[in-house]
Amino acid sequence: MTLQVLTANRLDTGDVVFWSGQAWVEQFADAERFDAPEPGDAALATAKAQPTLLVDPYLIDLVADGSAPVSFRERIRALGPTDHMELGKQAMGGEAIAAIQHAHGAARSTGRLSLIRRKP
Amino acid sequence: MSLYAYDQIDREMLADRAAEFRGQVARRLSGDLTEDQFKPLRLMNGLYLQLHAYMLRVAIPYGTLDGRQMRALAAIARDYDKGYGHFTTRTNIQFHWVRLKDTPDILDRLAAVDLHAIQTSGNCIRNTTTDPYAGATAEEVDDPRVWSEAIRQWSTFHPEFTYLPRKFKIAVTGSAKDRTAARAHDIGLKIKRSREGELGFEVMVGGGMGRTPYLGPTIREFLPARSLLSYLTAVLRVYNRLGRRDNIYKARIKILVASTGAEEFGRQVEAEWAALDQGSIDLPDLELARIRAAFGVIPFETLPARSxxxxxxxxxxxxxxxxxxxxxxxxxxxxxxxxxxxxxxxxxxxxxxxxxxxxxxxxxxxxxxxxxxxxxxxxxxxxxxxxxxxxxxxxxxxxxHGLATANLDLISDIIACPGLDYCALANARAIPIAQDIARRFEQPDRAEAIGELKIKISGCINACGHHHVGHIGILGVDKKGEEFYQLSLGGSGAEDASIASILGPALPADQVAPAVEALVDAYLGLKTGEERFLDTYRRLGPAPFKEAVYADAHPA
Amino acid sequence: MPTLIQLKNGQFSETEDRFTLVGPDDLTPASGGVILSLARFEGEGALLDEGRPVGVLLQPDEAVEALAYDLPRIAVVALAFPKFRDGRAYSSAALLRSRLGFTGEIRAVGDVLREQAREMVRCGFDTFIPSDGSSSQEWAAAAHRYRHVYQTAADHRAPAFVERSPSDGL
Incomplete structure (x- = not known):
C-alpha cells in the first residue's frame, strides 16, 4: 500500500507536527512510515483522543519511496512558505528537506515546474 | 490629529473583548471547549489555523492608522511573529505565525493602541473599507470615514447580525472615482448629493467575488445620509431571514439578490425599512457631529501650489x-x-x-x-x-527601506492573496506567480510604457485576490495535484466596474508570466492613442488576446 | 431534566419548566403548559380556549408573522437553533419584541451556547435551555460581559450614542 505518515498541528502553538512512533516531532523526515492501514489508524485514533494537544490529526499519502508527501499542500506544510525560504522547517536545509523540494510524483506530473526555484 | 479618537466607551469595548477571548482561549487549552465549539469563536476574532501556524487578522478600521498603531503592529510582528505582516485586500493586516497561547496578550497589546481583531472573520459584518484618499482628495462629496466609523460602531457586536448566512462586506466611497471596488461588495455605498443639495448615498447591494461573481445593482438611487444605519439594518434583516443557509456557496447576499431580482429585493428592503423604528437606530445629528469632530482637523498650511x-x-x-x-x-x-x-x-x-x-x-x-x-x-x-x-x-x-517602488497601478503592482504558501483553503500558490510576473516587468521604463494594468491573483475560488475584477485576473486551480492557472481579462473594480471573462484553458505555473507577456505585447501592438490595456480589450474583445496566448500552444 | 434559565428583572436564575415540549408524534398531555410545533398549533388552536398556557415552537424558516393574531394569548414562543450558527432566530426574537409587541416568554432551544447569551438577551430572549450545561451564573457572566453596547435593541440598554449624549442620566 501507499506509505503514510500521521500529521497534525499543535493546539497551543499551531506548529505542524508528525508522529515519530514515540513522540510528535517537527520534521517530516523523522515521522514513522506506515506501510499497512492498521498501525496508521491506531495512531490516528490515539491522536484524536488528545484534543488538548493536537488539532485535526490526519494521515497523508507519500510518494513511493517515502521521501515526500504526494500532495503539493502537504509538501508546503512539511517545508514552509516558498516566498520565505528562510522560514519554517525548510530553513534547516539538508538532504531530507531537499528530497521534498525536488520530489517527483503526482504533485508535479508534468515536471515543468520546479517546486522551489523562487529565490536565487 | 486626524484619526477618529476613541473615547472611554470605545476603549472599554475592546478591553472587554480581549478579556472575553482570554477566557475562551483558556477554556480551549484546558479542554472545556472542543475544537468544534472553539473554532467559530476564534474565527470571530480573526484567528485561523493555516498551513504552518495560526494566523491572526487584525482589523484596521476603514484602513486608517496612526504612527503609534503602526509601531504597535511592527512590535507584534517582531515579538510574536517572524518580523513581518501582510496587508490584505480588506485593508487589514495578517500575522501568519502566531501561537494560540500568545493571542490574548497580543489582543491586550492591540487594545492598548485602540486596535482589535473583532469581526475580521466569521459570518458577520466585516471591516468596512473606504477610499484611502479620504479627507485628502478634492474629488470627494463628503469624508467617507465619518460614515465608515458610524458603520463600525453600529456593526460591532450587532446582536441580530452576528450569525449571518455568510460573511458581509461593506465599502463606502466618497467620490465618483471609486478606489474601493464598491460594486464588488455585499453593500457598496457611494456618497452623493441630491438635486436639492442634501447629502446621501447611492446604495448598491449584492455584489461579490467568490465562485459566482456579481456586480451589485443599485437598489436605491438616493438614501438620505441620516437614515444610513436604519436602511442598513433593513438590508441585513432581509438577508439574515431569507439568505440561503443550506449551501455555503449560495449563502452570500449576491445570490439572494440575484435569485429574488434586484427590484423585488429592493421592495422587500423598503418595506422592512418603513416598518422599522428608524429613530431608535439612526444616529442623532449630535452624535454624527461628535464622530466628525473626533476625527480632528488637520492644520494645513497655506502654501503655493508649486514647490x-x-x-x-x-x-x-x-x-x-x-x-x-x-x-x-x-x-x-x-x-x-x-x-x-x-x-x-x-x-x-x-x-x-x-x-x-x-x-x-x-x-x-x-x-x-x-x-x-x-x-x-x-x-x-x-x-x-x-x-x-x-x-x-x-x-x-x-x-x-525598500519602499520606494514607483509602480502604483502598473503591471507589477499586483494584488495576490497568500495562496497555498500559507492558506489552508488555497488550491494553488499566488505569491510566486506575482513574483514571477513582477520580475519579468522589473524594468521600470517598460512598465511605464505599458501603463495602468491591474493584475489580481487568487489561489482559490474564494477570490480573496479579487481576480474577477482584474484587468488580468489569475485564478489558481488544482489539476490532479498540480498547480494550474486560469487567466481572465477585462475585469475592473473601479467606477467602470466589470467582471473579467475567462480567456481559455488553464496554464501551468511556469507559463503564466510568459502568457502575461504575450498579452502585453498584443496590447502594445493594438492600442490606439492613450488606451489602457483594459480599454483595448474592451474595444477589441478577447480574440486577439486569445490568439496571442494560445496560438502556438500544443494541443492537449 | 434540562436546565431552564430565566431572565427576570435583570437577574438570571434556574427555574422549573412549566411547559412540556410536545414532539411531532407525542400525544398532547391532558393538563399543564404545552409547547407545540407551528403545524400542530395551527391544528390544535382550541387548546388556547381551555385556558391552558400554550406555547409555539418556531423553526428558523417559519416566520413569526404567522403568529401575529394569536400572540396575545400565547404564553411562550420557543425559537429553535438547529445549529448555533443559524442566526435567523435573532431576527425572529427582535421582530416579536419590537414589531409585534410580544411581552410573553421568548425561549431559546436547540444548540444554545453561553457564547450567544449576549446576543440572545439583546434580541429579547428571556428563557434559555443551554445545550452546553451552563449554569445561570455562567450564563449571566456571559450575557453581562460587555459594559457598553453600540446599538439599540430589544433589551433597551442605552447604546453608546445615548450614553454619550449630554442629556444622558436625566
Missing amino acids: EAFEAARAADLALARFARNNLAPHKKPGYTIVNIALKAPGETPGDATSAQMEAVAALAERYGHDDIRVTHAQNLVLPHVKLDDVPAVFAELQR
Missing part, C-alpha cells in the same frame, strides 16, 4: 521623478500631495511589510504626514497629507 524645492529635486533625480509620476496623487490643498507607498517591490511578497518598514512608515507619517497612514485594498500604504516640499525627504527615506 520649487520639489521641482528642483525631481529635475535632478530621475528616480524621484519616476516616483512622483507614478505614486503621487493630487491633494485638495495647494502645496500638498498624496504619497502612495507600494508594497510591491519586484521579487517581494505583495502586501508584506517588515517590522522595520512599518516603523519607517510610522516615522514618516509622524514627521511629514500629520500622523495619518492608510491601507489600500490594493495592499499598499498611503501617506495622505504630505507637503510637496517634503517629498524628496520622504522619498529618500522610503528608498532606504
